[in-house]
Amino acid sequence: xxxxxxxxxxxxxSALTLVxxxxxxxxxxxxxxxxxxSVLDLVEVTGDVGNPEAKTSAPxxxxxxxYTDLEIGDGPAVTSDAQExxxxxTILNGATGQTLLTSGTQVTPVGEWAEFYGGLAKALDCATxxxxxxxxxxxxxLSEEAAANLGLGEGDSAxxxxxxxxVFRAAADGETQYTGGSGMPSVVLAPDGRPGITVPDAPAxxxxxxxxxxxxxxxxxxxxxxxxxxxxxxxxxxxxxFDSSWEKGTxxxxxxxxxxxxxxxxxxxxxxxxxxxxxxxxxxxxxxxGSGTIPGGxxxxxxxxxxxxxxxxxx
Numbered sequence: 001x002x003x004x005x006x007x008x009x010x011x012x013x014s015a016l017t018l019v020x021x022x023x024x025x026x027x028x029x030x031x032x033x034x035x036x037x038s039v040l041d042l043v044e045v046t047g048d049v050g051n052p053e054a055k056t057s058a059p060x061x062x063x064x065x066x067y068t069d070l071e072i073g074d075g076p077a078v079t080s081d082a083q084e085x086x087x088x089x090t091i092l093n094g095a096t097g098q099t100l101l102t103s104g105t106q107v108t109p110v111g112e113w114a115e116f117y118g119g120l121a122k123a124l125d126c127a128t129x130x131x132x133x134x135x136x137x138x139x140x141x142l143s144e145e146a147a148a149n150l151g152l153g154e155g156d157s158a159x160x161x162x163x164x165x166x167v168f169r170a171a172a173d174g175e176t177q178y179t180g181g182s183g184m185p186s187v188v189l190a191p192d193g194r195p196g197i198t199v200p201d202a203p204a205x206x207x208x209x210x211x212x213x214x215x216x217x218x219x220x221x222x223x224x225x226x227x228x229x230x231x232x233x234x235x236x237x238x239x240x241x242f243d244s245s246w247e248k249g250t251x252x253x254x255x256x257x258x259x260x261x262x263x264x265x266x267x268x269x270x271x272x273x274x275x276x277x278x279x280x281x282x283x284x285x286x287x288x289x290g291s292g293t294i295p296g297g298x299x300x301x302x303x304x305x306x307x308x309x310x311x312x313x314x315x
Contacts, residue, residue: 030079032126035066039136043092045070045161051102052090052132052161060094061157062136065119073130076167076308081111082192084228084251084307085124086166091150094136094157100150107166107228107253107310116146120160129167135160168228168251172275172305174216179277185234185301187213187277194246195232195275195303199239204299209279210266216273219309221256223268226310228253236279236299242292253310260285263302270306278302 042060047053078085090102114121119141123133137158139147152158171193183205188196221227230251232244245252256264262280270276280300282288290296 030077030126032069032077032128034068036068037062037066037136040066040068040134043134043136043159043161045132045134047090049132049163050088050104050165052088052163053102054090054092054099054134054159054161056092056094056097056159059097060092060136060159061155062094062138063140065122065135065138065141067123067133067135069127069131070134070161071130071132073128073164075129076169077126077128078110078124078164078167079126080170081114081121082109082170084109084168085164088163088165090161092159092161093150093152094159095153100152100158104165107168109250116143118142119158120162123160123162124164127164127167129164131162131164133160133162133164135162166308166310168308169273169305171230171307172214172216172273174214174271174273174275177212177215179211179213181211184209184211185277185279187303193230193305197232197234197239197241197301197303199234199236199301204236204281205279206281208262208265208281208284209277211277212270212274213277213303214273214275216271216306218272218274218306221267221270221272221306221309223256223264226253226255227267227272228307228310229267230305230307231302233300233302235294236301237295242294242300251307260300262300263304266302267304267306272306272308274306276302276304276306278304 039062042058045054084107086107088104091100119137123135139155183202186198228251230245234241262284266278282297285300286294288296
């Protein structure tokens with residue numbers, strides 16, 4: 001069977017504005033609007049979470065994408081096309097009822113689905129982690145390439161059953177904390193949450209310094225977790241960016257024993273949704289030998305957004 005991750009590989013970054021919410025909206029303000037279209041009643045869905053099954057009682061067609069929640073999860077909501085999600089989907093040909101594929105996906109921004117699977121992006125608008133979604137997608141909301149890849153005929157609708165397993169935040173969304181220390185770097189955020197960091201003209205701290213800029217309400221990061229984060233790192237000496245997930249266009253996930261000690265210490269014990277400023281001395285960074293563009297003896301400054309925790313299935 002063809003796999004959805006193979007389709008992801010050919011998708012280019014594309015712009016998508018979700019119907020219900022803008023990137024700055026919170027989950028609380030995101031209104032999930034589902035359909036009561038009778039065509040959804042023609043699809044019977046069964047199967048355990050992560051292995052959805054479906055069958056039809058008659059040919060299914062819709063000239064607009066319609067969807068409903070069969071189960072409503074209590075996790076984070078999809079409020080922005082920049083958020084990364086992971087799900088398992090079963091896809092049927094609406095005309096024949098044939099199951100075309102059942103597959104899990106990689107962690108991927110919602111916006112990357114939009115160019116080829118616009119109906120999928122609509123069905124995810126304001127959906128919450130843990131939900132099972134039934135969607136009948138209009139031919140107009142599937143690109144010609146996507147329809148051909150799935151083996152759909154001209155004018156055929158596609159039926160998607162989606163188990164939305166992970167929804168990661170687009171950026172830290174916790175409560176802003178008071179920070180008033182002198183001699184600390186200043187952080188200014190762009191509308192999408194991307195940080196700009198200005199390093200003061202002062203000696204670097206000799207010890208690890210960690211400040212919580214935003215306090216999230218999610219679970220606590222433990223030493224055994226694999227957090228997914230957005231980050232920007234600059235050198236204290238000249239303020240130059242040496243690494244940034246924001247600039248790469250995708251967040252990063254790693255175990256805490258896979259990063260420099262100062263980075264791991266900065267986020268262990270923090271909560272998901274938090275933003276952390278960390279000043280890392282050389283002995284907790286790359287030491288006197290340095291690494292790549294990072295010179296030996298460098299003090300590192302990171303702003304880290306904790307977007308979520310991956311589980312074994314995600315990894």
